[in-house]
Amino acid sequence: MPVVLETRSLDKHFGGIVAANQVSLQIQKGARHALIGPNGAGKTTVVNLLTGVLKPTAGQILLDGRDITRLQPHERVRLGIARTFQINQLFGDLTPIETLGLAISERLGLGTDWWRIVGSKSAVTEEIVELIERFRLGDVMSTRTAILPYGKQRLLEIALAIACKPRVLLLDEPAAGVPEDERHEILATVAALPEDVTVLLIEHDMDIIFSFADRISVLVNGALFVEGEPDAVARDPRVKAVYLGEAFDA
Amino acid sequence: MTILFDGIAYGMLLFVLACGLSVTLGLMNFINLAHGAFAMAGGYITVVLVNRLGVPFLLGLPLAFLFGAALGAVLERTLYVHVYAKSHLDQVLFTIGLVFMAVAGVDYVMGSSQQFINIPTMLQGQFDVFGVRIGRYRLMIIVICGLLTVALQFILASTRFGSRLRAAVDDQRVARGLGINVGAVFGLTFAFGSGLAALGGALGAEILGLDPNFPLKYLIYFLIVVTVGGTSSITGPFVASILLGIGDVMGKYYVPTLSAFVIYSIMIVMLLWRPQGLFARASAR
Amino acid sequence: MSDISRPLAAQVTEFLLRRARWSPIEIAFWLVAASTIWLFPARHLILTEICIWALFALSLDLILGYAGIISLGHAAFFGLGAYAAGLIGKYDIIGEPALALVASGLAAAGLGFATSFLVLRGSDLTRLMVTFGISLLLRELANKYSEISGGADGLQGVEIKPLLGAFRFDLYGHTGYAYSLVVLFVLFLLARRVVQSPFGLSLQAIRGNPLRSSAVGIATNWRLVAIYTLSAGYAGVAGALLAQTQAFASLEMFSVERSADVLLILIIGGTGYLYGGIIGALIFRFLQDYLSTLTARYWQFWIGLILIAIVLVGRDRIAGWTTPLRKLADALGRWRPGWRSAAGGKP
Numbered sequence: 001m002p003v004v005l006e007t008r009s010l011d012k013h014f015g016g017i018v019a020a021n022q023v024s025l026q027i028q029k030g031a032r033h034a035l036i037g038p039n040g041a042g043k044t045t046v047v048n049l050l051t052g053v054l055k056p057t058a059g060q061i062l063l064d065g066r067d068i069t070r071l072q073p074h075e076r077v078r079l080g081i082a083r084t085f086q087i088n089q090l091f092g093d094l095t096p097i098e099t100l101g102l103a104i105s106e107r108l109g110l111g112t113d114w115w116r117i118v119g120s121k122s123a124v125t126e127e128i129v130e131l132i133e134r135f136r137l138g139d140v141m142s143t144r145t146a147i148l149p150y151g152k153q154r155l156l157e158i159a160l161a162i163a164c165k166p167r168v169l170l171l172d173e174p175a176a177g178v179p180e181d182e183r184h185e186i187l188a189t190v191a192a193l194p195e196d197v198t199v200l201l202i203e204h205d206m207d208i209i210f211s212f213a214d215r216i217s218v219l220v221n222g223a224l225f226v227e228g229e230p231d232a233v234a235r236d237p238r239v240k241a242v243y244l245g246e247a248f249d250a
Numbered sequence: 251m252t253i254l255f256d257g258i259a260y261g262m263l264l265f266v267l268a269c270g271l272s273v274t275l276g277l278m279n280f281i282n283l284a285h286g287a288f289a290m291a292g293g294y295i296t297v298v299l300v301n302r303l304g305v306p307f308l309l310g311l312p313l314a315f316l317f318g319a320a321l322g323a324v325l326e327r328t329l330y331v332h333v334y335a336k337s338h339l340d341q342v343l344f345t346i347g348l349v350f351m352a353v354a355g356v357d358y359v360m361g362s363s364q365q366f367i368n369i370p371t372m373l374q375g376q377f378d379v380f381g382v383r384i385g386r387y388r389l390m391i392i393v394i395c396g397l398l399t400v401a402l403q404f405i406l407a408s409t410r411f412g413s414r415l416r417a418a419v420d421d422q423r424v425a426r427g428l429g430i431n432v433g434a435v436f437g438l439t440f441a442f443g444s445g446l447a448a449l450g451g452a453l454g455a456e457i458l459g460l461d462p463n464f465p466l467k468y469l470i471y472f473l474i475v476v477t478v479g480g481t482s483s484i485t486g487p488f489v490a491s492i493l494l495g496i497g498d499v500m501g502k503y504y505v506p507t508l509s510a511f512v513i514y515s516i517m518i519v520m521l522l523w524r525p526q527g528l529f530a531r532a533s534a535r
Numbered sequence: 536m537s538d539i540s541r542p543l544a545a546q547v548t549e550f551l552l553r554r555a556r557w558s559p560i561e562i563a564f565w566l567v568a569a570s571t572i573w574l575f576p577a578r579h580l581i582l583t584e585i586c587i588w589a590l591f592a593l594s595l596d597l598i599l600g601y602a603g604i605i606s607l608g609h610a611a612f613f614g615l616g617a618y619a620a621g622l623i624g625k626y627d628i629i630g631e632p633a634l635a636l637v638a639s640g641l642a643a644a645g646l647g648f649a650t651s652f653l654v655l656r657g658s659d660l661t662r663l664m665v666t667f668g669i670s671l672l673l674r675e676l677a678n679k680y681s682e683i684s685g686g687a688d689g690l691q692g693v694e695i696k697p698l699l700g701a702f703r704f705d706l707y708g709h710t711g712y713a714y715s716l717v718v719l720f721v722l723f724l725l726a727r728r729v730v731q732s733p734f735g736l737s738l739q740a741i742r743g744n745p746l747r748s749s750a751v752g753i754a755t756n757w758r759l760v761a762i763y764t765l766s767a768g769y770a771g772v773a774g775a776l777l778a779q780t781q782a783f784a785s786l787e788m789f790s791v792e793r794s795a796d797v798l799l800i801l802i803i804g805g806t807g808y809l810y811g812g813i814i815g816a817l818i819f820r821f822l823q824d825y826l827s828t829l830t831a832r833y834w835q836f837w838i839g840l841i842l843i844a845i846v847l848v849g850r851d852r853i854a855g856w857t858t859p860l861r862k863l864a865d866a867l868g869r870w871r872p873g874w875r876s877a878a879g880g881k882p
Contacts, residue, residue, distance in 0.1 A: 013736065029703060051750065053746070053750075069660065072617060072749070072754075073749040073750060074749045074752050074753055074754045074755070075754075077749075077750065077752035078752055080748070082751075083726075083750060085747075085750075088745055089747040089750070090744065090747065091739070091743040091744050091747065092741050092743055093548075093743055094736075094739065094740065094743070096737060097547055097550055097551065098551075100742075101551070101733075101736070101739055101750070101752040102733070102736055102737060102751065102753075105733045105736075106737070106751055106752045106753055108732055109754060111753065112733070112734050112737075112758075113732055113733045113734060113736055113750075114728070114729045114732045114733075114734040114735070115729075116732055116733075116800060117551075117554075117555040117728075117731050118554065118555070118731060118732065118733055118735075118736050119547075119548055119549050119550075119551025119552045119554070119555075120552075122544075122548075124556055125544055125547050125548050125551070126540075127545060127549055128547055129538070129540050129543050132543065132547070133543065138543065139797045140552075141547070142550050156742070158749075160751065163751070164751055164752060188640050195547075231701065237825060266568055275660070281659070281660055281663070288847070296695055329843070329847075333846060333847070335848065338605060338659040338660070339599075339605050340846045340850070342605060342607070342663065342798075343799070343802055343842055343845070343846050344843055344846040344847075346795050346798070346799075346842065347839040347840065347841065347842030347843040347846065348839075348843065349839070349840075350795075350836065350838055350839025350842065351835075351836050351837045351839035351840055351843070352839075353831045353835065354832075354834075354835040354836035354839065355833075357832065357833065358833050358836070374556060424761075440651075450674075464603050466791055466792070469667075470664075470667060470668065470671060473660075473663075473664050473667070474664075475551045476662055477660060477661060478611075492742060505756070507679045508675075508679060510675045511676060511679065514668045514669075514672045514675065515672065517651060517664070517689070518665055518668050518669065518672075519654075519666050521657060521661050521664060521668075522653055522665075523667055524656075
């Protein structure tokens, strides 16, 4: 399979702190690629670098072979990269209908229309409905996001990324903070993602990883540590050592 | 050279006036647009003490400081403390409201004309040093403000309180976690900063002009010192004040009609080039 | 679309369109406003003032209430518009006042566009200072070039031709008021369309969560430039109205006091629902009148006190007091205010 998203020797330094160290990652089209590692390993930093929220100190990022290192976050979204945030980043005062409508309009190039009322384009409304049904947000669709239960907010968080119809989806701990009984909805949603969408998943929950991922990269102290098929990574003693905190001579 | 001297005096005065604001901003991320009101209060109390009650000028100065500190302490505990957690917009609105009240209040009590403090004759006039004309009053300002700066630096760098303050400015949450009473630190610092502002107002009445519009007239200068100098040290605002003082005096002398224009333009350019200020540390908030 | 979706689609469409509908209270408000042209001829001068403040506050609402930009220098655009209209009138550059108004608004919008890039960067404090600094700059410029601007005395000798060639600007302010009210209404309609458009929605998103906005593909900077430019244009038109109705322009129009007053007016009326500026202007002007009778020169003191009280009580809580009225408006026809910010204090 061709490589759709790639980083080459990606570095990120904050003063003296090395958050990302020569990260060279290759994600294949259609992959279900998981990025795991202990807390503070730099996983979210990698996502922030990939999406343009952070500028790398060195290195390159390529999407379909094209260098996107200098592109702004919104430009990368236009090229097909979307992400969710580990802690919900939603629009508190807007309702799910408006939130999803916003993303869909932007994608369709209708976001700058200043002369017509929101809701007047049926194409957008249809897509909103489709997403509301898919993510079962129907009963809360006209409620202010700020007062929604956390599980619903999390679903909206993912729905919002999907609304951008990305080719590459970066999920940052999608099930984080979600109560036990609501997790299955999130997981089912993640599992039901279209085949042609490439997914990079950051997760701690090993069950999710092993049921979902076809490839795992392990990040430790900002550097890629081990990479391979799930079974191989699971059996690797070095990975166990890192997670259990045993002393390890790199 | 006299201009340079005057500029330095002006700059040091600005520093004393503005450093309280710098610490407030750095410590509590609080935009206190009413800072100038404390300076004005110091100026006016000195007018009352020296002109009307016959208190010697040099005694009036520390009294002004105490007055400002007391005023700051009272307002901080009763009013400001409720606004710390609010948005920046609320802080702006609140402090503008205070300024309105202060300006109108002072206008009512003391009238709207400019006030002059009776300076002792010893401080009037100038003398020559190697052909450079040194104003006595401005020399006194440099001496007093210089001593204050040294004292401030000492307090900040070498005392327990200073280290607590620096810790709290650096990271409030961690400081609290270490057991530092951030609220008390802030209360004391706010009071001290207000006292300094009041002292600056008293010193500055002669040079800057004292009338009810003082807080708004000089607000931009204080803000310039704070944003250009940054909030993480004493040296930043100090250097910024000196530069601003020299720049302003030179500007008024060489390009009188455009001097303010030049100052504001430089400020805008500076803010664009370095939004965190010239001297802020890389990891500043 | 499936059978389940069709009613859902109808619901979604209804929800969105309902946001934009004119509630009966709104319609009533504008009818009453229009009627004041005939019902209160003696009050036209003060009503004109209110219109101008309302338009100025509306312009600030566009950036503060909808985009979250705190400005302490919006008077820069007001003053520029005023001087532009004054100079156009004085030197007869454009004879028709309405066209001169448009030209002045464009001039202010131009300045807004040029300075919008300065406002994109930095923290709240930096923005505050940059906006403040720009208004001070303009004031200095006007002061310096006093041959053109009249300096501290203000712009003298301004003559405004009759509106539309027929309506003379009389001493009682009848023409002036009708003119100002119509301009306010037209610009209000435009603003209403803009904030209810997808563009307007994206502004609210940017205000609420700029990080997420760019993560859904919104080029936040350009949107902010656009609304800032529009806002500056509106402020310029307000200034031009003042210059034209009073045949005068002065340095005070650039002042920080004016910037602070318009901020106060908007806060009193409430941000983020477009009517805040109008309501605030009404309250402010009547307060000013009332307080002036009490304490002559020192009414600013009470204004300051009210401002402090508003902040201490909490703008959210005060918004809550108008809930019954709001619920009534909602029940009658769903105008959805967007200014009930979540606790945690976004403007």
